[in-house]
Amino acid sequence: MTAIDRDAAKAFQKRIVRVREDAALGLLLGIGDELGLLDVLARTGPTDPATLAAAAGVDERYLREWLDGIVAGDVATYDAVTGHYALPAERAACLTPSGGPVNLARSLKMLTMLAGVEPELRERFRDGGGLGYDSFPRFHELMAEDAAAVHDAGLLDVVVPAVPGLHDLLTRGAALADVGCGAGHAVNLLARAYPASSFVGFDLGTEPIEAARAEAAAWGLTNTRFEVRDVAALGEESAYDVVTAFDAIHDQAFPDRVLAGIATALRPGGTLLMVDVKAQSGVENNLGMPWLTYLYTLSLMHCMTVSLADGGAGLGTVWGRQVAVRMLEEAGLADVDVLEIRSDPFNYFYVAHKPAATAATRSR
Ligand SMILES: C[S@@+](CC[C@H](N)C(=O)[O-])C[C@H]1O[C@@H](n2cnc3c(N)ncnc32)[C@H](O)[C@@H]1O
Known part of the structure; x- marks a missing residue:
């Protein structure tokens, strides 16, 4: 077997793990656009999941899993003391309809559809x-x-x-x-x-x-x-x-x-x-x-x-x-x-x- 550059292989593996993370986050953001979750989160400000679920008209358990996923993906923020989730305005700008043509969550939704x-x-x-x-x-x-x-x-x-x-x-x-x-x-x-x-x-x-x-x-x-x-x-x-x-x-x-x-x-x-x-x-x-x-x-x-x-x-x-x-x-x-x-x-x-x-x- 030919010797491989182990550092290069490790660095590439790290990159592909990142790809997997980002691909998973893309699915979550696409769902968030479809169901209006990102928009509700942006408009409501720091809020608990029950209030968000009622505002978005979705099941709270599903919403919590989704929220934790986008916190993990460094999109939403979570305050463990208050139990509130939030979407900072700088991030909402390219993830919600208010961003107009630069609402990139829309194109993630398109990818999910194509998949x-x-x-x-x-x-x-x-x-x-x-x-x-x-x-x-x-x-x-x-x-x-x-x-x-x-x-x-x-x-x-x-x-x-x-x-x-x-x-x-x-x-x-x-x-x-x-x-x-x-x-x-x-x-x-x-x-x-x-x-x-x-x-x-x-x-x-x-x-x-x-x-x-x-x-x-x-x-x-x-x-x-x-x-x-x-x-x-x-x-x-x-x-x-x-x-x-x-x-x-x-x-x-x-x-x-x-x-x-x-x-x-x-x-x-x-x-x-x-x-x-x-x-x-x-x-x-x-x-x-x-x-x-x-x-x-x-x-x-x-x-x-x-x-x-x-x-x-x-x-x-x-x-x-x-x-x-x-x-x-x-x-x-x-x-x-x-x-x-x-x-x-x-x-x-x-x-x-x-x-x-x-x-x-x-x-x-
Ligand atoms: C990418 S979409 C763009 C639609 C539209 N111009 C817009 O910007 O929203 C391409 C469109 O071309 C249409 N199309 C493809 N081949 C066509 C053809 N031979 N005759 C008429 N329409 C066609 C498709 O049905 C589709 O609506």
Whole structure:
């Protein structure tokens, strides 16, 4: 047997014990977000478990075990004299809905949900193929929650102003289509802010489209509509001034067809805003990114596998900027600009244009 560096082996073992601790803590925090326990703990201040259990509407015995777990994980504090548990405000800021897009407990909840497909996924490792959206019954609900927090925090005040000319265009009145719109919150926010423009959201899923329509109706919007449609077969020509895609290209089965369809659907000079995961192409170019393993896990357990399920490309969440720009250009889009936006450190904002009509095209 080859000699091993015992110190290195010990240090690594310590690290993996830490991984196990953090993975366990992640499960607890995900449960805490699902049941509103973290929020109750933050809002109530130092309190005993019975009061917390009543406020959260949960069983006290379960709550105590959970509380001790997150004390062990150095998230909550415990005062053995008073028997009170508390969640300091500095920690609540990234663990409760008050944190908006930086409520990280929400993404831990997403991981727990994805772990539910692990037995089926192991079969796909052996046999290939993928797991379609039907294998993830809660995906749309959790995605909608996450996306709403991100869009509420920055879509109108930060993202739109960052895209040259977009605010003025939408103010004057433009036609915008959102591909892979999910539960449509982005579309509804835009439609409410820009009443002179008209908006349509397309998604494969009936459930998110119904949620999108319900929100539009609740807000009394008359300039928005939502359709169940496969955007790989968009089938529209020169119909829109703007197309948006929020986190909806890398998990497509046929992203090349979707981008080509968008290029056709845009009017000459029209704009595509594609918001997609901030990464470079190639794992070696991303090392050191603090959430890189998380991205690959999301990809393996959702984004890549849903694409493969349809016999698709399986680009993966970390397709990266270089591949994205190349695919935009191959689709016939031009002047690709890659913006970074402070309200959303997880994404690149690709802005590309359909070339304006040439004299030859115009005279036809
Ligand atoms: C990661 S989610 C993003 C949803 C939404 N844009 C948001 O930010 O909340 C990707 C969405 O694309 C939709 N989708 C995937 N392939 C599609 C296709 N070929 N046609 C239409 N929608 C599709 C999925 O149903 C899902 O709602």
